[in-house]
Amino acid sequence: MTATSEHVHGHGEGHEVDPRRGFDRLRSMLLIRRFEERCVELYSATKIRGFLHLYIGEEAIAAGVMPSLDERDAVVATYREHGHALARGVPAGAVMAEMYGKVEGCSRGRGGSMHLFSRDRRFYGGNAIVAGGLPVAVGLALAYRQLGTGGVVACFFGEGAMAEGEFHESMNLAALWNLPVLFCCENNLYAMGTALARSESETNLALKAAAYEVSAWPVDGMDVDAVAEAARRATAMLRAGDGPVFLELQTYRFRAHSMYDPDRYRAKSEIERWRERDPIVLARTRLEDAGLLDESAFAGLEAEVEDEIDEAVAFAEAGTLEPVEELARFVTSDPALTPALEGGDR
């Protein structure tokens, strides 16, 4: 692994393995992995077009953080957000239909892979401007605090966002106003093709965030239990009014940046070393070592996930295209159709 950040490993090891939670986390990661593998096939078959940014390798982060959130909480994510949407409970069929550009998609086909949204899940996208979602997360947290909803906001972004001004403005605002924002930095070491050490003067990202008087620490982002434990601790701090919190989740994407990326900027050996810490293999092995999972149970899990994805694809295939006559909808609100999420009086 490239020594460009303070790496931490295996914080999840040594925790008592909770069979149900361990199984749920494994299933959540497996769903994301197999869903995206299917997306690649469908992309090759030209069922899916546009950009497709894969989360493969990074699944432990979404799968580890989401269980600490409840229905009061909001999620703001990036253009690499299939995993976040699925882990947050957006139905796989609605996500797949969105990829197909169908009206049954979670954004009615208006957003595509990079702009998944779900009002029901308080899933605020799907933002493809690097760092563009961070100020919005700050504002959501401000509203929740002012309205006393008890909600917190989990905001996901890559380490590339930390070079953007909006990162610094948002950290400052959230810390200054003591807002319940969980800043989840997914440090996969590359801002598209530019390595961390080639884009950041300070590569210790938690240290950098801590300069804003924010609680910040690095987490092994390949270990779903370590991520879950960090998220549990962080959200407890947020709910106690000790926010914001910054987590540097150290991870790696196994695939290229997008379907257009020839991946010429990374050594194959580096990718192979990281694959040895595949988060799904780690979680599976831990469950097996604890005697909580065997070959047939894992096969059963795989089959279950496969079925869910088959259903999602069937749902997307059976979906319909929005009539072109509706092109100009959703530029401005139809007040009867789009009341604000809160208040509901518009």
Next chain:
Amino acid sequence: MSTMTFREATREAMREALAADERVFLMGEDVGAYGGCFGVSMGMFEEFGPERIRDTPLSESGFVGAGIGAAMGGLRPIVEIMTVNFSLLALDQIMNNAATLLHMSGGQFNVPLVIRMTTGAGRQLAAQHSHSLEGWYAHIPGLRILAPATVTDARHLLRPALDDPDPVLIFEHGGLYNVSGEVEPVSSVSLEGAAVRRAGTDVSIVTYGGTLPMVLEAAERLAEGGVSAEVIDLRSLRPLDDATIMDSVARTHRAIVVDEGWRSGSLSAEISARIVEQAFYELDAPVQRVCSAEVPMPYAHHLEQAALPQVADVVAAADALVGHRV
């Protein structure tokens, strides 16, 4: 009817909104303890406290984006940006989020946000505090753009802006803050579309915001010379009220667009194009434009005035049009 300044009318509108709805708050640079860089929110910090008159750091993108999030989270923010030039630091949030989220989310997330900012020249503030860029914003689908030009509109347009489920940008020309006028009661004011500020028969002069007082003066001057000018105050720059413009042109058969923005690729170009598209056969002469010179705004008083549309320019354009016979 009460008399007050444009500044006081803007403040009264905000005070009323904050008093009426707990969810409404004002946020921006120096809106609180300082009282607003143009004094618009003077006294509101003391009246409503620091949570509802919220001073922000110098982070235009950060606090505009926070306004978007707060709006989606259930509050009704009024975000103040000091000047339109500074708003460019928040353009990402305004364009890529505020204007776009409703559409990208397939109608799930609307953004009931109001952004107020100062625009325009005339105070020798040079090339980074003086431009009229509201025409750029009027280009963007998903935004409503308002430009109050009268004390009455300053007093009354905020309420419908806050009631709008989508983002509304209000442009306040810095030269208007000290203008005094009578505030008409809301019952007698239309909150939609353009307003005919002076009726006339020979030429339609279309303008908005800070140039309205100048155009009305020009119309007075024209009347002395026997030319009857109709003056249209757009009030809303997006959407544009085509019907009011075309109705006027159909009666006067001549049109001038007066805009403090630059001419090229501008709001004045858009209005001219619409007149040509929709009322070509009503025209007795080509549409004319009076705009700012295409230079960054200079500091020196004489150069700044030379760059800005003046009464004499409007009068000359109108006289030329009326003299133009087909």
